[in-house]
Amino acid sequence: MKHNSIDERWSPTLSRRQLVAAAGGAVAGSLAGCVGDDDGDGRVAADDGATVVASFFTFYDFGRKVADGTPVTVENLVPTGLHGHGWDPDPSITRRIIDADAFITVGPGFQPWADRALRTVRDDDAGTSEINAREDIDLLGLAASLDPEEEGVGDSQGKDPHFWLDPHRAKAAVDNIVEGLVAVAPEHESTLRSNAEDVRAELDDIDDEWAEIFDSADRDVVFLAAHNAFQYVGERYGATIQPLVANLAAGNDVPPKARQRAQETIADYDIEYIGAAVFEPRQPARQLRDETDVTAYYPVTPYAGTTEEWVERGWGYVEIARNINMPTFEIVLGVDEPSTEFAENWRNFD
Known part of the structure; x- marks a missing residue:
């Protein structure tokens, strides 16, 4: 399953943030660190591991569960109390995306602000990898009353993007997310994949x-x-x-x-x-x-x-x-x- 980086592949080079983290790790490597739980502000506490930001609450939630027990930090960019679809953030959010190692999205066309941020990341050659939670997921068509040029997503528009409300399709999003997290934290692959299995089992129960x-x-x-x-x-x-x-x-x-x-x-x-x-x-x-x-x-x-x-x-x-x-x-x-x-x-x- 493909997970696009900003240049359509996973970059083998370190991002600027990773280089800073590596330098900090050389100084503080002898200090003991603990990985915590969600601290209530949309972030999963971590030590000097990779930082991943998410454009939508559902996929932040899946990401934090997959990353549990690893040094990977998962952050929800959408403020508490706001709807993730119609939100239009200020420029500070784009800076957080540029500084991150990976950006979990709902795919192109769903959140215009996320699409704009990804273009900025490309222009800046920031090295942030995109983890497209919608990759290769079969989508339903729009209601006949809707204009595909105004609504929907997909190669020719005309598709309903709310696939995650179906737990079966949500499991496919978890597959996409775990592959993306493994790419940014390969040394924690075993834990990430084990956690993803637990999330998929929860979705089966739902x-x-x-x-x-x-x-x-x-x-x-x-x-x-x-x-x-x-x-x-x-x-x-x-x-x-x-x-x-x-x-x-x-x-x-x-x-x-x-x-x-x-x-x-x-x-x-x-x-x-x-x-x-x-x-x-x-x-x-x-x-x-x-x-x-x-x-x-x-x-x-x-x-x-x-x-x-x-x-x-x-x-x-x-x-x-x-x-x-x-x-x-x-x-x-x-x-x-x-x-x-x-x-x-x-x-x-x-």
Whole structure:
């Protein structure tokens, strides 16, 4: 499986950051160092090993788990509380990418700022290797209502980029990430590959748990007051996931036609509970609750970001699936009523 460096191959030479680290290591090599856990600010503590930065929370999470127990530092570039798709960072983020040994991305076309940063890295001949988490992953086509010249990714656009919501495809991203990390830290290959196997096993468990929820469902149509990010969930488990807006990126504007379609879907399928995106405006969900027979909305997230509380709890993709998305889908699919704690925390959340 190919993992592109900035010059389309893994460079055998050391980056500037690696040379600095090597020089520092010659001085401090006799000092004992410890590799720690996630320190809460999106970084995995390390000694003088390689630094890897990630453009998206999901792949930062996979990267930190694969790198656990090695001197590789994995950093999440997206600030806590922000959605990783629509974010537009300041120039300091590009500097962090230039100074890193590798940059985990979601592939070209998904995050324009990441594409621009990679061009800068090439122009500066910085030596930062790209680890494309999307490499060689089969993508679903866009909804027919979307313009492929305006939305989507892929060689000819027209593809839905949210593949990681399917745990099976997410495992392929882990494969891409471990290969990239092995390339920057080959002396830790055994640990990296062992950790990757553990992450893949976790994703297998998540896949089984999702399948059990959908197999137990009373309905096969779900409505989400969110952007169009859950097509892969519907395709994987044989359900219709109807988003409020068809666009692939989160936004504040909801066209009147989208609201009308939402009201018709809710009425046609006698929908009482809907999902609402954690990192998107809540007003559309409130309006649907007030204007239709919907009685409550509960949280969903495409694993595009994290909250301060989730950071404090050490939650990543797996924990967010089990504690946020799965309980909501059990409710909206008619599998189960919400627990008292979940309802208190998340029913019609602000």
